[in-house]
Amino acid sequence: MDAQQAVSRLVKPDQPDDPRLPRVLHVLVGHGLPTYFLNAARSIRAVAPEDPLLLIDNASPSEDLRDRLRRIGEEDPMVEVILRSTNDLTNRKVGSLYSAYEIAFEYAIENRYDLLHLLQGDFQMMWWDADLVRKSVEIFASHPRCVNIFSQFVTRDSLLSGDLVTSAVDGLSKSARYGLTDTGIYDLARWRAFGMRFGPNEQRHAKQYLQEGLEVICHPWPTDAPIPWPTVVRNGVQRGKEVSANKPFLLKPLIAEQVAHIKAAPPTWLEDECIPWGWACVTPMWVTSIDSAMYWVLRYRDARKNGLTRLLPRLELRGLEPEERRKLRYLYRYRPSLLRLFIVAPVLEMVHRLTRPIRASSTQA
DSSP: OOOOHHHHTTTOOOOOTTTSSSOEEEEEEEOOOOOHHHHHOOOOHHHHHOOOOOEEEEOOOOOHHHHHHHHHHHOOOTEEEEEOOOOTTTTTTTTTTHHHHHHHHOOOHHHHHHHEEETTTEEEEEOOHHHHEEEEEEEEHOOOEEEEEEOOOOOOHHHHHTTEEETTTOOOEEEESSOHHHHHEEEHHHHTTOOOOOSSSSHHHHHHHHHOOEEEEOOOOOEEEEEEOOOEEEEEESOOOOOOOOOOSBBBBHHHHHHHHHHSSOOOOOHHHBSSSSSSSEEOOOOOOOOSHHHHHHHHHHHHOGGGSSSOOOEOTTOOOOOHHHHHOOOSSSSSSSHHHIIIIHHHHHHHHHHHHHHHHHHHH
16 A cells, blocks of 8 residues: 555645635655654645645765655655755754754745744654644734744643643643744744744743743644654664554554544544554653653653553554554564663663762762
8 A cells, every 4th residue: 555545535635726825835854764754754745735845854864865855856846855964963852953944944934935834754744724724824813922833743641741731812722831842833924023043952942932922822733743752863873763564654644534523622632643553652652752751750640640540551552453463462563662661761760860969069069
């Protein structure tokens, strides 16, 4: 089954040549991780084939990946590809991601787009239509201090972490800690009017714009799913292995009934609609690297709030065929590394806590 067959039951884009609709540019930025990056690109073209897409490769080390991205641009007139030659690794987490973002925003503004929809290479775009665009315009109109709308499916753990609060304007969720996020839908007129730029790291510009009174509203109809338990690149080095599921997409495509449900009954959580396809992972899901025991802190909070049965994660198997489930005991294809989840992360957290006083005293000296 190819990618087009896989989306045969998807909601088809219904965005006509309507002058009242803003012009939207989808932007995908990635570095390495070819399975993720190409999956993201295919997903955008599958659910929004009539929309323009800007692909920015942030100096991936794989020439094969860059060739494949280049071919996507050559074969699809709606796709523009920019292949960067350098990636500054002084920022260990994201490299020169924000330099690539600046290129994207300059491109969008020069070409007179109204909205920019930004995804990273370890995402999958699950659906898109004209109603979504209109709803985004309504949200911007109701929130004059909102420059970007968060369009990700978020995990239920966001309810336990204090990341979300409720807007007094319309009851929508909004970020409690960010005035600007790294992905989502951006109003380019406001971006220019507020003179906005991404800073050297995520926390800095998030805090700066929050202090200036800007707000990030969460779209009640999310479209973008981060791949759960992702492989990451840190200091230019890949940590973990990418999923190999032998399916057209890493997450099972949504069908019309699911999208209708998302529109009718927000909020929608990552765990509800975004099902790993041909592979399994533990759930509640996690969408970043396991660098601390925070996942276990949230399991503890979940257990205190909802009972002891919520203390341990469980396997998400809905995206597996019966024969694949039978092989699961023999195939270590799910995410994350159970050794890292159950042992390494907690041990590293304990070491960090035990050595914190020593590091603090040495800094003062």
